[in-house]
Amino acid sequence: AQSVTQPDIHITVSEGASLELRCNYSYGATPYLFWYVQSPGQGLQLLLKYFSGDTLVQGIKGFEAEFKRSQSSFNLRKPSVHWSDAAEYFCAVGAQGKFQFGAGTQVVVTP
């Protein structure tokens, strides 16, 4: 069965500092991988996705993620965080039309 683990429940980062959110997955084949962001009281917005090809994918809002098959990871990064990046971030694995979400990482941005 597929599963997604986001080891960090909560991360605090200073504005302007770099950010990395971890995501590990378990799946028999190469899955389709996604990162979504959710602001308070809002739905989920797609940041980026990986289906195949280049393992470093660029997304919106300056985010990028790297797929590492050997580590079963798909970590999300941003070089310089803005206050508006404070939100909850979800990693998801998709296969055969079905998505499995991680529990989310809450990001707090301090001045």
Added chain:
Amino acid sequence: NAGVMQNPRHLVRRRGQEARLRCSPMKGHSHVYWYRQLPEEGLKFMVYLQKENIIDESGMPKERFSAEFPKEGPSILRIQQVVRGDSAAYFCASSPVIAGDSTDTQYFGPGTRLTVL
């Protein structure tokens, strides 16, 4: 192109009442998915539908919950005889036609926040 629409955005019900949540997918999308998000938890898959068909309902509770996606109109998630534990945010997502074994991106609506008193 309008995004995924959900209504109502907020719904309050008393225990024992019925809750009906509606979802209109993005134009051109024929696949609809429902998820439930409990406080401080991630999204849990409930059901996957195409027009007039339930494809995967492995995440649906066995009782009181049902979903449909009729030929015309929005998808409906129906919860009968609601209990306090049903209080959650319910999100709908849609995707275009899935080709072969690919899994296309799911686009999410803003959610319906159900509160059961």
